[in-house]
Amino acid sequence: MAPLKSLEARYPLLDSNFQSFCASNGIFTEQQPNSDRLKEGITQLLSIIDRQHQPWLNGLQLLEDARQNKHVLSTGFEEIDKLLGGGVREGQLTELVGPSSSGKTQLCLRVAANVAIQHVGRVIFMDTGNSFSPRRIEHFIHQISDSVLSEKVMSNILCYSTFDIFSMFDVLQQLENSLKSQGPKGDCKVQMLIVDSISSLITHVLGGSGPQGHALMTAAGFLLKKLAHEHNIAVLVTNHMVAGEGGTLKPALGESWKSIPHVRLLLSRDPGNKISNISILKHPSLASGEVARFVIDD
Numbered sequence: 001m002a003p004l005k006s007l008e009a010r011y012p013l014l015d016s017n018f019q020s021f022c023a024s025n026g027i028f029t030e031q032q033p034n035s036d037r038l039k040e041g042i043t044q045l046l047s048i049i050d051r052q053h054q055p056w057l058n059g060l061q062l063l064e065d066a067r068q069n070k071h072v073l074s075t076g077f078e079e080i081d082k083l084l085g086g087g088v089r090e091g092q093l094t095e096l097v098g099p100s101s102s103g104k105t106q107l108c109l110r111v112a113a114n115v116a117i118q119h120v121g122r123v124i125f126m127d128t129g130n131s132f133s134p135r136r137i138e139h140f141i142h143q144i145s146d147s148v149l150s151e152k153v154m155s156n157i158l159c160y161s162t163f164d165i166f167s168m169f170d171v172l173q174q175l176e177n178s179l180k181s182q183g184p185k186g187d188c189k190v191q192m193l194i195v196d197s198i199s200s201l202i203t204h205v206l207g208g209s210g211p212q213g214h215a216l217m218t219a220a221g222f223l224l225k226k227l228a229h230e231h232n233i234a235v236l237v238t239n240h241m242v243a244g245e246g247g248t249l250k251p252a253l254g255e256s257w258k259s260i261p262h263v264r265l266l267l268s269r270d271p272g273n274k275i276s277n278i279s280i281l282k283h284p285s286l287a288s289g290e291v292a293r294f295v296i297d298d
């Protein structure tokens, strides 16, 4: 027990309970107190424990991480990419706010098709309102490129239907477990996670005066940002709009949500007009208020 005990002062986690657990499971025995293999095992165990904690990163390491892992994914719309400095960024939570029929779902489907084609990555689409349309995706794939194999691209877009916030947590947890076990060099990297719409899941639990709804909303935002950051995924969520005071439209997830996403974009389209407008409401490195015009489908 002596070598493990000697580590106790440096690593308080290796307390007497931990040592007894190791001893009772034969991880450490009195017979081999100086075994090199055992020391190696302890070092490995400690590094696993260390990895459970978020490391402190300095500015240089963060810059290196941004350069190597947090790529910008083209949306497939030149005008939006130009507005956003290349597209949506891995590691960030991007929110698309817009009134009903402004084209949020259509834009998500088109972006999903583009990411699966251009970036040869996997896209997870969480459908909360039966809005996912494989036919529409196929249509967009042919629109983007007629030379790609649509079967292969389609098979890289996975759809999960979730109709309440708790099943969304379950799916996100499963996703996190599979990403952890797959490691960074999995066969086909998950590059984008889309939740259309996150507001329809959260507004159900926000009603009433209790604090649980807000806690669930914050937990959902935190989990999405954690997945984005730790697994270098671009997360895109939609937020519908509701009538506020005087009938003016406002995002369904309002004041207490707006600090959660890294990027907030407002989508709008006049009825009967093919041209959509997208403007920056919030961005960590770009000015708000800039607008781009684009056409989702010719």
Ligand SMILES: Nc1ncnc2c1ncn2[C@@H]1O[C@H](COP(=O)(O)OP(=O)(O)OP(=O)(O)O)[C@@H](O)[C@H]1O
Pocket (backbone or CB within 6 Å): 098, 099, 100, 101, 102, 103, 104, 105, 106, 107, 131, 133, 136, 240
């Ligand atoms: N399969 C389709 N083919 C062609 N146009 C479509 C198709 N589905 C939807 N649209 C068009 O796209 C417009 C935007 O629809 P979309 O579902 O993207 O809006 P939304 O912003 O997600 O609305 P909501 O918040 O109500 O879900 C629709 O009004 C319709 O004109």
